[in-house]
Amino acid sequence: MWSGGAALMRSLAVVLTVTALAGSRGFGAEDQPQATPATWRVGVARRDITPKGPIWMAGYAMRNHPSEGAVHPLWAKALAVEDAEGQRAVIVTTDLIGLVREVSDPVCERVEQSLGLPRQRVLLNSSHTHCGPVIRKCAEVTYGLDAHQSEIIASYTQQLEDHLVAVIEEACGAMQPATLAYGEGEATFAINRRKPVDDGQGIGENPQRPVDHTVPVLAARAEDGRLLAVLFGYACHNTTTPIYQLNGDYAGFAQLALEEQHPGTTALFMIGCGADANPAPRGELALAQQHGQALGQSVDSVLAQPMQPVHSRLRTAFARVELPLVDPPSREAVLELATAENVYQQRLAKLLIQRYDADGALPDSYPFPVQVMRFGSEFSLIGLAGETLVDYAFRLRNELAGERLWVAGYCNEVFAYIPSERVLQEGGYEGGDAMVYYGFHGPFRPGLEDRIVGLVKQLMDQCAAGSP
Ligand SMILES: [Zn+2]
Incomplete structure (x- = not known):
């Protein structure tokens, strides 16, 4: 019953998106970039964060030895944007399983000191590739690390912190006049992976359950029309393969494809609420490449169409809400x-x-961070933490129907799966069984969805009210 409702909601969301974007056609196109004055300033930077030697890889508990080389480099990339009033924010994307509070907090404290950027102006996303290194304190129960591997992971995580600070500083040191434009495409390889089995919920492919195929795209162009950066998203696990060669999975291949297609551009991938979605089909590296190319082509077709120019006004907000856990x-x-x-x-x-x-x-609760970045009146980027389930994107788009929302998951801290109320009740891996891998004694208490949605709305109001 509800899956039919979700499908309807999805078609409604698609119709609304198409209608809203159709209304904007004619404002600006790739072939007429000079029509839009460069009222933003944008800076881009990247750092190679590929581990130098063999390292334990994240995401799959079944791996039994460290990495064996890399298919392509892993990157930390930063996109700094500054509006006409000088309000600046930085979005950082990483080809990693997940960042944790123990990494994000010190990084943000350091850039606050060096650049004066407050916490609410720095968003850190991880692609959730299952072919990257383990990050210290991120779901460590999953891995049987010996002392030597623990040391390598600790050292890598420390260096990562330095890279993240540096990439933010470098992006902020490279600001130039630019335009921003927003658009949406679609890619269809994500499928809901929660499949009912005799004794509950298993993992498989379930076309009856909701999935978000939207591909949000933010394009930053220089005054001469060159594409400086393209930030794009997709709500799906980066779990095409469990191989031992480091790579960014479909998201890594999509970024590569876009950077090859547009020489000089930095392509940044930000994952959406894809905690209950897997790529389909999966299992081979060639499929990761195939999905990456499909995603890249979707982004490319958005870039080739008229996009909605974004007015030069940026507002940001960040706050935490406690999510209670069952009694310890x-x-x-x-x-x-x-x-x-x-x-x-x-x-x-x-x-x-x-x-x-x-x-x-x-602990009997976790302080869940929510971040909002409002770009003009054109769209708002909502950064939710943890492995966020797709229901959050649909509910927020539904309840904030007057706004265009880009709902990203896996932002700032990947500390647990964040089930919707529906999935918490259903149980299964994302509903509570996976809490053990993240080091929690049990699942969240009911009510978390309303708490999270309530805070998003509060921060959206705060940004709409206008304080920078
Ligand atoms: Zn996951």
Whole structure:
């Protein structure tokens, strides 16, 4: 019943998008960029963050040895934008499984000190590639790291922090006059992966469940019309292959394809609310390349059409809301868990005991960060943290129907799956079973969806009201 509703919602969303964009045709096109005055300033930078030697790879628990070289480099890329009033923000994208608070917070503190950029003006996204390195403290229960590998991961994560600070500083040091324009395309290789099985929810391919095929695109062009940067998104796990060669999966290939197609351009990928979507088909590296090319072509066709010019006014907001967890187990119950046969339960128990020893208690909630960047009145970028499920994108677009929204997931901190209320009730991997890998004693309590949506609306109001 609800899946029919979701399908209807999706077609409505597509119709609304097409109508809204159709209304904008004629304002500006790739072949007439000089028609739009360069009222923004934009800076772009990139850093190669490919690990130098063998390293444990993230995302799949079944891997049993470190990486063996790379298919192509992994990148941290930064797009800095500044409006006519001098309000500046930076969006950073990374070919990584996920950043954590222990990385994002120090990076943002450092750029606040060096550039005067407050937290609300820096958004850090990770593509969730399952062919990148493990990041320290990101779902560490998943991996059986020995002391040597833990050391490599810790050292890589420390260097990553330096790269992220540097890439933000470099983008801000390279500002030039530019125009911004927004458009949307579509790519169809994502499929909902939650499949009912006899005893609950499994992982498979389920065309009956919702999926978001929108490809949001933000183009930054120089005064002479050159494409300086293209930021694009897609709501789907980067899980085409479990190979041992580092690569950015479909998102890495899409960025490569766009940069080849538009020499001199920096293509930045930002993942959407794709926590319950996988690419289909999957399993081979050639398929990652195929999906990347499809996504790149979708972006390319948006760039070739008239896009909506974005007025030079930027407003940003950032705040946290506590998401309560189920009651934590006692220390005795955790000690009991340590004797479980399941290796992940054993590792979880070890982590929880360390927390009991360090803090005297286990956390009973997580402070979930929400970020909003409002670009003119043309669109708002909403940055949700964690592995965000697709229902959030649909609900926000539905309830804020007067606004054009780009809802990104995996922003700032990837600390758990963020189920919608529906998925929390259904259970299964994204509904609560995956909490063990992220080091939590149990699932979130009901009510998290309303808390998150409530904060998004509050921050949207704040940005609309006008304070920078
Ligand atoms: Zn995931």
